[in-house]
Amino acid sequence: MSTSSKITKPSRQTIDFNANWQFQLQDPRHKSAGNEWRTISLPHDWSIEQPFSSQYEGATAYLPGGIGWYLKTFDLAELSENQRAFLLFDGIYNNATLWLNNKKLGEQRYGYSPFYFEITEQLKAHDNQLLIKVDRSRIADSRWYPGSGIYRDVKLITVNSLHTPIWSSVVDTIEINQGFAQILHKFSIVSPQASGNIQVDSHVIELDTGRPVASYQHLLELKQGLQKCEFSCDVLQPKLWSPESPQLYQITTTLSQGSKELDCFSTTFGLRDFQFTNQHGFFLNGQATKIKGVCLHHDGGLVGAAVPDAVWERRLKRLKQAGVNAIRMAHNPASESLLTLCDRLGFLVQDEFFDEWDFPKDKRLNMNEQHSDYASRGYAEFFRHNAKQDLKNALRAHINHPCIFMWSIGNEIEWTYPRNVEATGFFDANWNGNYFWNLPPNSPQQISNKLKSLPHHDYDIGQTAQQLAQWVREEDLSRPVTANCILPSVSYLSGYAKALDVIGFSYRQVLYDYGQQHHPQLPIISNEALPQWHEWKAVSERPHLAGLFLWTGIDYLGEVHKQWPNKTLSAGLLDTAGFKKAPYYLFQSLWCDKPMVQIHNQEFDEERFIYKPESLSLEERDSQAWKKKLWIWPEQQQHWNYKGNQLIAIEVISNCQEVELQLNGRSLGSKSLAEQADRIFRWALPFQTGELVALAKNKGKVVAQHRLSTTQAASDLLVTVEDPAPEKGQIAYQHLLIQLVDNEGKAVKHQNTQLNFELQGPAELVGLDNGYSTSIHAYKTKQINTYQGRALALIKCTGEAGNISLRVTTPEGYFKVQQWQL
Secondary structure (H helix, E strand, O other): OOHHHOOOOOOEEEEEOOOOEEEEOOOOOOOOOOOOOEEEOOOOOOHHHOOOOOOOOHHHOOOOOEEEEEEEEEOOOOOOOOEEEEEEEOOOEOOEEEEEOOEEEEEEOOOOOOEEEEOHHHOOOOOEEEEEEEEEOOOOOOOOOOOOEOOOOEEEEEEEOOEOOOOOOEEEEEEEEOOEEEEEEEEEEEEOOOOOEEEEEEEEEEOOOOOEEEEEEEEEEOOOEEEEEEEEEEEEOOOOOOOOOOOOEEEEEEEEEOOEEEEEEEEEEOOOOEEEEOOOEEEEOOEEOOEEEEEEOOOOHHHOOOOOHHHHHHHHHHHHHOOOOEEEEOOOOOOHHHHHHHHHHOOEEEEEOOOOOOOOEEOOOOEEOOOOOHHHOOOHHHHHHHHHHHHHHHHHHHOOOOOEEEEEEEEOOHHHOHHHHHHHOOOOOOOOOOOOOOOOOOOHHHHHHHHHHOOOOOOOHHHHHHHHHHHHHHHOOOOOEEEEEOOHHHHHHHOOHHHOOOEEEEOOHHHHHHHHHHOOOOOEEEEEEOOOHHHHHHHHOOOOEEEEEEOOOEOEEOOOOOOOOOOEEOOOOEOOOOOEOHHHHHHHHHHOOOOOEEEEEEEOOOOOEEEEOOOOEEEEOOOOHHHHOOOOOOOOEOOOOOOOOOEEEEEEEEOOOEEEEEEOOEEEEEEEHHHOOOOEEEEEEEOOOOEEEEEEEEOOEEEEEEEEEOOOOOOEEEEEEOOOOOOOOOOEEEEEEEEEEOOOOOEOOOOOOEEEEEEEOOEEEEEEEOOOOOOOOOOOOOEEEOEOOEEEEEEEEOOOOOEEEEEEEOOOOOEEEEEEEO
8 A cells, every 4th residue: 555545543533442341250360260251341230230139238229239340451553652542431330440551540439420541651552451440349338229330431532642631622602692602612732842833623513414503713823731722603593402402513623733633523512591590590591491300310220320321311201201301410420421312302400429528428327427337438438539530520521511500519418517407406305396397496596606606527518518619610600509408597507508509409398488588699499309299389389499300200229228128219200110100190290281191090098088989089088198298109000900899099190171080981070170289180989890081171172081991811912112123233222111911902000920031133131120119130130020010121232133032921821022133
């Protein structure tokens, strides 16, 4: 090949580094260790692969931790003198130590922040060995399931010695007016020497269409070392990012000298304008907007903490269908892939940094430290030394995501600082109130006096909050700083709230007016709220509140200390399998305009309900109980198969003016939404076989309906593939819903059986789930019991050509075969 025909190596390469790793759960350096390596692909969570066991910790979902080892052997064409290489990790849980070719690269304690190491000096041309130790031996080091291992993506990045450092490219919006936006593009250049001028060429496109919308060109005098650059350009007729229209742009910048390209990098961003006000709440792109949010932990059910994009996308789209427009990442920075999905699908995001600061939380009891054993030691041990770097790494990595509209520096931190609890007057010997519903026992003046008189400790919550907020603002002034305050009455006075731009309340709707009265200068958002009507009612009635985040959007693993066999906290709108629950439909009725109606039922509970047979009406014994309902809803059914004349309580959720209930064509009466204080229509009646129908009406016209029919015994399976067919040569995930059906094809939801799976072809059975919180089957098995007549299977297609066949059988002898051809 002639010199002129040689292919020029790109100035910057970003290589997916997830394939072909080796993993084992013992120290490979120990003489007694055998050859126990197995080949895996990242992301990887070794804990979710194991069986649940009561010998482990409910705080972290009764799954083991341990010490895992990862090994990757790779070749890299010899770098020239003017090239450098970096390894970028989006997250390792946790306490990771890394070596390359027997030379230590460094450590990363925090399990949720991204980090990178330069590896130029340690590299060889061939047979590089990257060894990573992950120490998750502290199995109660979190208050929920954290996962174990390299559970997020890894990338290898090569650049020239003159390059833009990782995470240094930032796009700020200077101004947005009707028909016009001005952006400021900031980035840094690292150069080993001053060597004349370089050309900077940047082009902005709409990401979905590729249409060019703006550009700038500049001649830059190059300086030695780190050089910061700022250039502005205008975008005409900009399409603003919002949950309803998540428009994205991309700016690609090329640095060149003569005909030589020195670096080329792209940055995705969005254009939007928002503000929080202390009187009128939140505004997005000039429109008053209530935050209709949910909190999410980072596990994905059967995949644990190593969540494929397809799993998150399916879950997020279902939340979107319920009217959710915002997500609080509780209680740690999100993965890059999850934030990218939120950009694309249209969710506002509150990205949270830490769940504990100077003092540890009790991981088992969700309060100040009560245990001091090794297993429960967490990030507080490293906070003082590592917090600045971990916070800034996450912020710099995430800063260009238009979905992020708030940074949260902490969650329910006040418990851990003794003076705060004492100053409020809560939980002392003289107080017999209820935290959720009572105002603080001590007045603001009493709290202030106690803060002055109580002994100080090694660390002060106000000072730490100010430091964290300062680190945020050093990097980003475009977004407000918030925190989730469990004791806001003292946080207003301790210096904590003074560090915030927006104060977040945790289950303190009783203080919404108190905060406005005593501290009107600070906007309020409910950062953690119960999944109940009374929470949204309190927010929607108060214009000064920005909105809320429900706890939670999806059931999550862990936070169930001493609740075996319950492995899951079931406070979600969706269960771990992504199936919709009753609270999902309640908030869909509150947050969506499209007419909807859903029937749920259960066996009559005499302790809870009053039944009036003459009118078939059903009432709760405590008519005010709805005002103080907490996280967990009673278990409810969506079938119509009971014993003859068994009294059944029927609850209907709708956003329509009126609902009529019919049984076998006979009207059982209509009820008005305006007369249902808790927004739930109720009837009770002795069971009769047939069809139960809820007709939802607006202005007397039926606009939505839901039907439940009595079914025969299950005799077949229905398999529904919920994802698009995989493309040839592409790795893809397929969610399969397996539903029991009768001989008429009707879904059978009152019977259950065992499903057995056999998979053949270029695919992997990733896991099985039925969404039931006390089902303790291992996710990585080939059989599962259905719950409410259904189960979920997740299949990974490897991308290799061939036929895939999934056979599902039951002990009763019926079966179904699902096939793909790649």
